[in-house]
Amino acid sequence: METLLTIINAFGETIASLWRNSGFANMALDSLGMILISLVLLYLAIVKKFEPLLLLPIAFGMMLSNLPMGGIFHMEFFDPDYIATLGYEKGTLFAINEVFSHGGLLDYLYLGIKLGIYPPLIFLGIGAMTDFGPLIANPKSLLLGAAAQLGIFLAFFLALFLGFTPAQAGAIGIIGGADGPTAIFVAKSLAPELLGAIAVAAYSYMALVPVIQPPIMRLLTTRRERQTVMAQLRPVSRTEKIIFPIAVTLLVALIIPDALTLVGMLMLGNLLKESGVAERLVKTAANELMNIVTIFLGITVGATATAEYFLSTSTLLIMALGVTAFAFGTAGGVLIGKLMYVLTKGKVNPLIGSAGVSAVPMAARVSQKLGQQENPANFLLMHAMGPNVAGVIGSAVAAGILLMLLK
Amino acid sequence: MFLRIAANVPWMENYSTVSEKFFIGVTLTLLGVSIVFLVLVLISFMVSVLSRLAGGSRKQAKAPAGAEPAAPAAQPATIQAAPREEPETETTLLAILAAAIAAYTAESAPHSSAGFIIRRVRRV
Numbered sequence: 001m002e003t004l005l006t007i008i009n010a011f012g013e014t015i016a017s018l019w020r021n022s023g024f025a026n027m028a029l030d031s032l033g034m035i036l037i038s039l040v041l042l043y044l045a046i047v048k049k050f051e052p053l054l055l056l057p058i059a060f061g062m063m064l065s066n067l068p069m070g071g072i073f074h075m076e077f078f079d080p081d082y083i084a085t086l087g088y089e090k091g092t093l094f095a096i097n098e099v100f101s102h103g104g105l106l107d108y109l110y111l112g113i114k115l116g117i118y119p120p121l122i123f124l125g126i127g128a129m130t131d132f133g134p135l136i137a138n139p140k141s142l143l144l145g146a147a148a149q150l151g152i153f154l155a156f157f158l159a160l161f162l163g164f165t166p167a168q169a170g171a172i173g174i175i176g177g178a179d180g181p182t183a184i185f186v187a188k189s190l191a192p193e194l195l196g197a198i199a200v201a202a203y204s205y206m207a208l209v210p211v212i213q214p215p216i217m218r219l220l221t222t223r224r225e226r227q228t229v230m231a232q233l234r235p236v237s238r239t240e241k242i243i244f245p246i247a248v249t250l251l252v253a254l255i256i257p258d259a260l261t262l263v264g265m266l267m268l269g270n271l272l273k274e275s276g277v278a279e280r281l282v283k284t285a286a287n288e289l290m291n292i293v294t295i296f297l298g299i300t301v302g303a304t305a306t307a308e309y310f311l312s313t314s315t316l317l318i319m320a321l322g323v324t325a326f327a328f329g330t331a332g333g334v335l336i337g338k339l340m341y342v343l344t345k346g347k348v349n350p351l352i353g354s355a356g357v358s359a360v361p362m363a364a365r366v367s368q369k370l371g372q373q374e375n376p377a378n379f380l381l382m383h384a385m386g387p388n389v390a391g392v393i394g395s396a397v398a399a400g401i402l403l404m405l406l407k
Numbered sequence: 408m409f410l411r412i413a414a415n416v417p418w419m420e421n422y423s424t425v426s427e428k429f430f431i432g433v434t435l436t437l438l439g440v441s442i443v444f445l446v447l448v449l450i451s452f453m454v455s456v457l458s459r460l461a462g463g464s465r466k467q468a469k470a471p472a473g474a475e476p477a478a479p480a481a482q483p484a485t486i487q488a489a490p491r492e493e494p495e496t497e498t499t500l501l502a503i504l505a506a507a508i509a510a511y512t513a514e515s516a517p518h519s520s521a522g523f524i525i526r527r528v529r530r531v
């Protein structure tokens with residue numbers, strides 16, 4: 001009888017212990033809120049197809065890191081304030097001993113972001129997929145790519161007045177570059193505590209380009225301007241395409257060394273493609289490597305959005321500032337496009353200016369669609385691809401400037 | 408070089424008052440926008456020089472409204488490559504044009520079943 005009681009007691013204690021260590025018993029209300037947000041993002045990625053290749057792993061990573069007791073990710077190991085309490089030297093990137101002795105899978109994968117490895121590798125893949133031909137054929141489109149970076153700096157200005165530090169404001173402003181890897185690359189250096197919110201904002205707004213841009217484009221242009229048919233671009237020789245990435249790397253690296261990592265990898269990918277002698281490497285960079293890094297990047301960026309860091313008024317402000325940056329970037333590109341329309345006596349369609357915000361090739365397609373709505377004989381896609389890829393270079397340059405001044 | 412100097416000046420350490428925030432905001436905005444423009448203008452200039460040195464044709468192709476069908480396409484990179492391929496036979500050219508038009512019509516009217524055959528292309 002006594003033995004039976006002992007067995008029942010042991011069984012009861014085991015069940016109680018299992019319950020105490022279960023996620024149900026340890027679920028905090030804010031973590032539950034984050035899990036619900038991740039489910040909404042999963043819905044947007046799967047059903048609405050909002051940037052699914054990134055939003056899906058981001059949302060799932062968010063869900064994983066907010067599930068209690070799993071120990072898959074510890075954001076505090078990367079928090080400078082927490083690291084300081086452990087006695088590490090100022091400037092230490094992460095709690096090294098804690099990560100390697102108590103870290104979970106996503107702690108290890110997150111090192112790829114913390115050490116700045118994933119975004120440049122994504123840029124390598126983007127370079128291997130990008131055709132800079134339209135940009136080389138019409139170098140003036142670089143001006144449109146530059147103008148569209150206006151949103152970055154205006155958002156910085158606004159963020160500063162909303163109470164963010166200059167470094168945080170810079171990380172938020174880069175959302176206006178409409179370039180996810182660039183936003184992550186800057187945020188992990190300037191404001192790691194805001195990384196989750198910034199990445200979610202950047203990728204959400206990139207998916208919403210066809211919704212955000214058209215009203216601004218229509219507002220700032222006349223019907224006549226939108227109907228402008230542009231002359232066909234000249235063919236670009238292979239030699240030009242090969243020299244371009246080498247020359248751009250040298251020029252940008254010498255002026256803004258902090259932009260070297262992103263621009264250098266972008267141009268390496270492009271040189272691999274244009275050289276025509278490294279087909280296997282191009283395939284790897286543009287497909288397998290890109291896909292692997294995208295999974296790692298997405299899931300770890302999502303994991304940083306834990307309740308403690310994500311559920312705050314800062315996140316709402318970041319979302320608002322992000323869309324403002326996008327809007328100003330679009331407006332900047334379109335306004336310079338209008339200026340070019342005037343200076344060229346109606347040879348440039350201002351609609352291609354909005355494509356300068358990066359978001360390749362979505363923004364260029366928006367220009368094409370709007371132009372064709374006004375004039376069915378209007379084909380702006382290739383013309384818009386020029387500012388579009390110029391925007392990638394422009395946002396990388398802007399990122400380098402922010403890193404150099406604010407880090 | 409200039410940026411290195413700017414980065415080392417502690418002008419961004421005090422940002423508590425409105426005037427300090429305004430100063431930082433305006434300075435960085437002007438600096439940032441100017442440098443982005445400067446770099447991209449330099450790249451633009453470099454590309455122009457490069458085009459001349461590399462012997463790229465600077466003649467802008469005349470594009471009458473009817474001669475545009477190569478531009479609209481779902482896959483920009485593919486169509487961009489088309490002019491370089493210099494199709495040797497008219498059959499190849501016809502296939503490229505048919506594919507471009509098919510891609511365009513599929514994008515603008517995905518449910519349309521209108522078929523077409525290009526029998527001849529005439530240079531104008």
